[in-house]
Amino acid sequence: MMKYGISVVFLVLVMGLGPRAAGQYHTDYQSRQDWVIVKNYLATSLLYQDSTLSKRLLGTPELRQVLSQRHERYVRSLDCRDVACFLEAFKWQEAEVDVLVGLLVREAEKDDALKAKLNERLLPSMAYGVPAQTTASQYFGKALRQDLNAMNYVIDVYAGAKKPNYPRIDSISFDVTQRSYLALLSDVRQDVLRDSKYPYQAFYETVLTAVRLLEINERWDAAQLEPLIERENKPAFEAIRKTDFEQYPYALLLTLGAGPSVYDQPISPGGMLRTRMAARSYFDGLAPFIVVSGGRVHPYKTPYIEALQMKKYLMEVLNVPEEAILIDPHARHTTTNLRNTARIMLSYGFPADKFAIVTSSKPHIDAVENMAERCMKELGYVPYELGKRVSDVVIEFKPRPEALTIDPDEPLDP
Template sequence: MLTLFQQLPELRKMLSTDTAFSNIYKSKTAQVNEAVATCKTDITCYAKALKFTNEEIADIGNRLALLYTENNPLGNLVKNHLIPSGCYAMFAKEQRKTLLVKAWEQDAHAINYAIGVYVEGNKPNYPKIDSISFNLKDKTFAELTSASALLALHGNNKLFFEPAMLFALEALELNERNEAADYEPMNKGVNLAAINQIKKTDWKKYPYSVILVPGAGPEEKDVALSAGGMIRCRLAAIQYKKGVAPFIVVSGGRVHPYKTKFSEAYEMKKFLIKVLQIPESAIIMEPHARHTTTNLRNCARLMFRYGMPVDKPGLACTVKSQSYNITNLLPERCKKELGYYPYKNGKRLSDTESEFYLNTTSLQIDFDEPLDP
């Protein structure tokens, strides 16, 4: 939503000329300048100046609600963008004005979370793979944080949320944590051949929409594709050659080991093409998932966005232990971590294959996973 605040001309004008929002921007600017002058080596001091307080979040939400009408730029934002995107699907049953406020609250908490982990060193959901890269007691890090706070005031626009958002984005950049944007725009690059093939696919010929292959990251730094990844690709290739589905979705990001440069999805795609002779037009890369929960969620997102039939079952194809984990344990873990079930189980076909049906609530943004929101 905040990107839309920046990019939709009428909406940007409305927000930038509103007196209340201008005052919030001025106040935030003053806090940041004060922090740069006085915080010295206190990292938390910089973070506090940039993050939104609960009171600020509430005040901004109230102001958005007050400005909202059905047919003004905020109303058009909700109607034409927020609802169709599905990115705030968990608020879909709310009144539109309430959806706007809840979307703002979610995005504000997302900014705070990213600053908390990648500036203050707070513990992320998965510390082993997602933690901060810096030593908080290192004076160099304090100097970088101070400079980053100052840079956060130099955005092109003067919108109320921009200093905090820029600071959060700079924190991700300094930590070399741009995974959420890996291979984007995928529809014009790594997935273009498959997207062109989707347009020509006769879905009635296939019992399944896709064969989903969840990644398995190696633990050794110089290993591009793990033995587990190779085996999963071979299992999927057998099913593909049987003609059960027209596409293989390889899912997995740059996860194991910590800060690896190898993408599970990219390496699996390479293996499928070069070793197993699967055509590129049959492979869809999903290079952002960091856990099995998001293998299925992100698969649903791509299928929905690429115009594939989400009511047709998919086939999860992986080693026995993970296959049973997907059917037996993962749904409740998804509910706990994501807030909803991104899929429901169909039939089990074998120890390594099971059916799944995807849920388009999967389009919902996850505010506390900045590397794969």
């Protein structure tokens, strides 16, 4: 049976596939910081993980001049007396972005090692959109520009208290008017500078600042439970390769969550009922795998990961075997429930010619049926193709390659 073959590299770089399953590809990132960087800023991470390449590319006279000026601005933030001063020091300036992208694209056109990295790892990832009549260096330029601006976005939200897309669940954790907050930003500055021992490392000051701000805001959600393929999703991933999908009407069943409204509630009543619906369909033979999708979202700063709690309920209460359950512990919205499940289908070896189904309450499936416009607004693309409405609470869908695209203004689930 034909499988999706477009995204092994994406799986390795972004979804968390380790060396055993990926063959020649392997991950060099193990810490939570590495996961946050690679999932949000993939193009930047390809340089960050390769110190030899970084030193050569970022050590040219023109780049050293830009980075030296940028570093001096960061150093001068020692004298900052307000948040705006720190923001100016921490962020890339628009002119710097233009110059850096231009210079690095030029290097990408002549540096053989970088060319190979872009062709073997960046372009196949589709992490910055499906490449269409674009060269590797052009795609690299687009990716870098997105990365640098996305770092600025994190700094605006998690240092400057700019409203994120969903303030009720994603906003900053601190009162930025307090004097103690300035001291905290000063500590962030000091920590980042300790990792800037060499001139070329000035290129990474902004990304490290963004990641440190996510850390102190307890917003490293993008890294939670990674690598999934070697942890929570390992039993099901291994079962996929042994499954005869011809025996089932659908490839998998996505169950949408229902976030609790009570802070210390692991799973909501709605979540319980939706997992029951999924278990019933599984035991009826509708699909060989269930995906439960939902991150650490509701209520604000909840300690519970919704998908993990739904998996526990499926196993402990409803007797669904672990090898039949895949989790997406990152999605924060219905749009990303489907997008992340599409990524799983594209990357885990599901058949390319088979629909999946999504189940939830009738109003929720009504929303899914009419969600394309919202996807375009929030993601910039529609990550799925809908099939027929099977019932009030079930609708068919297939993944689209666009689902692999990073969302630059959702750093908790890019």
